[in-house]
Amino acid sequence: MNEIRGKVWRFHDHVDTDQIIPAERLISQNNNCLGDFLFERVRPEMSKSVSKGDIIVAGKNFGCGSSREHAPRAIKQAGITCVVAESFARIFYRNSINVGMLPIECKMEADEGDILAIDVQNGRIVNETKGMEWRFAPFPPFIKDLMERGGLMAKIREEKRCIK
Amino acid sequence: MSGSKTISEKIMSAHSGVEAHAGQIVEAEIDYVMANDVTAPLAFQEFETLECEPKKDKIVLIPDHFVPNKDVASAEQAAEMRRFVQKYSLPHYFEVGRGGVCHQVMVDEGFAAPGRLIVGADSHTCTYGGINAFSTGIGSTEAAAVFAEGRLWFKVPEAIDVRLGGNFRGLVSGKDLIIKIITDIGVDGANYKAFEFSGAGVANVPVSDRLTVSNMAIEAGGKAGIFPCDENTVSYIQGRVRGEYTPVAPDPGAVYGRTLEYDLGDLDYMVALPHLPSNGKPAAEVDVVIDQAFLGSCTNGRIEDLRTAARIMKGKKVHRDVRMVVVPASTQVYQQAMEEGLLAEFVRSGAFVSGPTCAACLGGHMGVLAKGERCVSSTNRNFIGRMGHKDSEVYLAGPAVVAASAVAGRIVAPEAIL
Numbered sequence: 001m002n003e004i005r006g007k008v009w010r011f012h013d014h015v016d017t018d019q020i021i022p023a024e025r026l027i028s029q030n031n032n033c034l035g036d037f038l039f040e041r042v043r044p045e046m047s048k049s050v051s052k053g054d055i056i057v058a059g060k061n062f063g064c065g066s067s068r069e070h071a072p073r074a075i076k077q078a079g080i081t082c083v084v085a086e087s088f089a090r091i092f093y094r095n096s097i098n099v100g101m102l103p104i105e106c107k108m109e110a111d112e113g114d115i116l117a118i119d120v121q122n123g124r125i126v127n128e129t130k131g132m133e134w135r136f137a138p139f140p141p142f143i144k145d146l147m148e149r150g151g152l153m154a155k156i157r158e159e160k161r162c163i164k
Numbered sequence: 165m166s167g168s169k170t171i172s173e174k175i176m177s178a179h180s181g182v183e184a185h186a187g188q189i190v191e192a193e194i195d196y197v198m199a200n201d202v203t204a205p206l207a208f209q210e211f212e213t214l215e216c217e218p219k220k221d222k223i224v225l226i227p228d229h230f231v232p233n234k235d236v237a238s239a240e241q242a243a244e245m246r247r248f249v250q251k252y253s254l255p256h257y258f259e260v261g262r263g264g265v266c267h268q269v270m271v272d273e274g275f276a277a278p279g280r281l282i283v284g285a286d287s288h289t290c291t292y293g294g295i296n297a298f299s300t301g302i303g304s305t306e307a308a309a310v311f312a313e314g315r316l317w318f319k320v321p322e323a324i325d326v327r328l329g330g331n332f333r334g335l336v337s338g339k340d341l342i343i344k345i346i347t348d349i350g351v352d353g354a355n356y357k358a359f360e361f362s363g364a365g366v367a368n369v370p371v372s373d374r375l376t377v378s379n380m381a382i383e384a385g386g387k388a389g390i391f392p393c394d395e396n397t398v399s400y401i402q403g404r405v406r407g408e409y410t411p412v413a414p415d416p417g418a419v420y421g422r423t424l425e426y427d428l429g430d431l432d433y434m435v436a437l438p439h440l441p442s443n444g445k446p447a448a449e450v451d452v453v454i455d456q457a458f459l460g461s462c463t464n465g466r467i468e469d470l471r472t473a474a475r476i477m478k479g480k481k482v483h484r485d486v487r488m489v490v491v492p493a494s495t496q497v498y499q500q501a502m503e504e505g506l507l508a509e510f511v512r513s514g515a516f517v518s519g520p521t522c523a524a525c526l527g528g529h530m531g532v533l534a535k536g537e538r539c540v541s542s543t544n545r546n547f548i549g550r551m552g553h554k555d556s557e558v559y560l561a562g563p564a565v566v567a568a569s570a571v572a573g574r575i576v577a578p579e580a581i582l
């Protein structure tokens with residue numbers, strides 16, 4: 001997941017997990033189709049029109065609210081592999097890393113429908129539509145390692161720390 | 165860097181075996197990991213990808229969100245939880261009728277105690293900071309990792325020192341304090357940080373109110389909200405706490421990222437208007453007609469909250485255009501309220517009283533809102549669609565304002581009807 005290129009879905013500050021996926025959808029039979037309910041209360045058309053590789057761009061505190069891991073899973077299952085936000089709520093940030101949805105912290109400019117190209121390895125975001133470019137700080141080594149291994153479960157399996 | 169530590173740094177150090185300071189990443193031993201009927205199934209799914217025995221004594225499973233099962237899907241989900249409990253013979257499971265809202269059960273059953281490090285697959289796990297624990301919300305995958313290993317990584321948070329002085333006026337309470345704090349610093353004002361409360365005013369905040377304050381630390385993005393352990397704490401947990409515990413106080417000279425000061429006597433009855441907990445205003449300035457009043461949840465569904473509300477409603481009726489829904493937070497609270505005659509008081513006044521569950525707090529069942537309806541609620545979140553239709557509105561307030569508003573038919577401070 002080093003290069004990501006896609007269309008922007010624009011959101012603003014304090015997008016909470018109840019908006020991302022409402023509580024009534026949090027039942028185990030939906031665990032593999034959470035993407036169908038993405039933002040269903042606030043942007044009901046979105047889940048049907050997302051293309052693979054699309055990117056959510058948001059303001060401050062993205063993913064605030066509940067600890068539901070269903071939120072980053074819903075985003076990923078809908079086909080979005082990356083959210084760029086000015087800042088993230090902490091539980092959402094941890095969950096994203098564990099489910100393989102990339103949370104990039106960066107303050108940048110983008111409007112709905114703009115095309116972005118993100119170079120994850122080198123911390124670079126290009127808004128191709130606007131012809132502008134931003135840099136973001138590399139992930140801390142611990143987090144980078146966790147992501148490269150595929151999240152916490154994969155790490156535990158790999159290190160065989162927990163075998164019957 | 166000074167050697168002095170905050171409460172957070174001390175609890176992280178004690179559980180990780182290293183000298184932990186803010187900003188450091190540590191791997192720490194967890195005392196208990198909790199999950200509920202919404203977050204546990206995903207955790208089970210992840211856990212089963214490993215091949216290991218769970219750390220049985222550390223796992224606490226509490227169905228509360230959609231129970232008693234509200235439909236077939238939630239029934240299947242709750243059954244999944246029961247099967248996992250049986251498969252591994254887990255000792256700490258609290259069935260419907262013997263449990264209630266997960267965070268209150270964690271307190272009632274004595275899992276939460278001073279100095280402990282507790283995680284839960286529910287964001288309001290930070291509640292137990294009210295009794296001097298470091299407790300915080302995590303995701304389902306992380307819960308599965310703790311089921312397996314009993315350990316988890318943390319970034320040690322920087323602390324915000326919240327100095328309290330004075331005493332509350334009238335029926336102003338912890339809810340009013342925390343809405344005021346969130347309004348002052350914003351819904352991300354404490355992101356990645358821990359609140360630590362201090363000062364002479366702490367002694368004047370009853371432990372049940374401390375639990376309310378800590379419960380809503382997450383509404384400012386806080387990782388934890390921790391009170392010191394004092395005589396009130398010790399007597400509150402006496403008779404419920406399991407095992408030994410070690411109270412933790414900050415070192416003199418501990419370093420805080422920021423200091424906030426509040427005189428409890430200056431606080432008004434507060435209401436957080438839709439759709440963020442940071443939209444706080446004094447209740448007297450909010451003149452809004454309501455359709456429903458909800459009293460319950462892990463925020464304000466404790467016996468002390470029911471007593472406050474019952475005291476206000478005594479001899480009065482719920483306004484004819486309002487439904488009042490009262491949901492004691494746990495079986496123990498329910499029973500106590502029954503013995504004290506509080507439930508009878510609510511029923512007599514025209515309220516609907518339910519057994520313990522999360523109910524409409526998250527729009528699950530028991531009081532979901534229709535389009536355009538407004539609810540004054542003792543819960544912790546007023547996000548868009550939180551209690552029902554996306555065009556419904558939730559106004560957060562303490563138990564006194566909820567009860568008074570139920571009677572008045574509009575949001576009022578209690579003095580307006582007393």
Ligand code: SF4
Nearest residue numbers: 265461462522525526
């Ligand atoms: S009462 Fe509300 S906030 Fe508390 S655990 Fe239940 S749904 Fe969450």
